[in-house]
Amino acid sequence: MDFIDEDIENYAWEHTESDGDLLQALTEETHANLELPQMLTGRIEGRFLKLLARLVGARRILEIGTFSGYSALSMAEGLPEDGELITCDVDPVTCAVARRYFEQSPHGKKITLMEGAALDSIAQLSGAFDMAFIDADKTNYGNYYDAILPLMRPGGLIAVDNVLWSGRVLAPEDESDHAIAAFNEKVKNDDAVEAVMLTVRDGIFCIRKK
């Protein structure tokens, strides 16, 4: 399901700041060489994540789901020079691509890539984080939330991607559909947070820890 008319989406894209040559090269390489290139967040969501990082004054960010590194580099741009972004992914093929682009970016020195199952990586971390971005295997969304929320500072922001899941949350069928629908209910009923679900791209939950 496309939520936004294509012409409107293009208009919004054209009126969003450029993501620059390096991220455009990363996007092209991802589409040319990697499976499921549509997983890459892209210009509107990437610039939005960078803006969120700036708005919360983030100094430490945790990302679950690096893929080829687009969203990590986007958020790293929103960090100060001494800021830190830890990003987790289990796929060595896409991690290798991400590392190569981190090395080429002036913001790459802020990024640490933890390769392996994200729940194991999170268990090795201590807080506090100012911002987190969850964008990995959908069946673990609830587990990622439970593991990350205690690591967030009060006022910290968790952004969660694909919470509309192309509309399948309305009539869940498979395991991922049910996991995202259950995750959305969990957040809605959690008194520890304030949450707004945005219809940007495939749905972004913006969750602020009280």
Ligand SMILES: C[S@@+](CC[C@H](N)C(=O)[O-])C[C@H]1O[C@@H](n2cnc3c(N)ncnc32)[C@H](O)[C@@H]1O
């Ligand atoms: C939607 S993609 C992330 C896209 C990325 N944020 C971007 O903007 O390009 C999801 C990623 O989650 C990773 N992933 C899936 N299961 C995982 C797990 N258990 N632990 C860590 N990463 C996992 C996949 O390897 C994949 O690269």
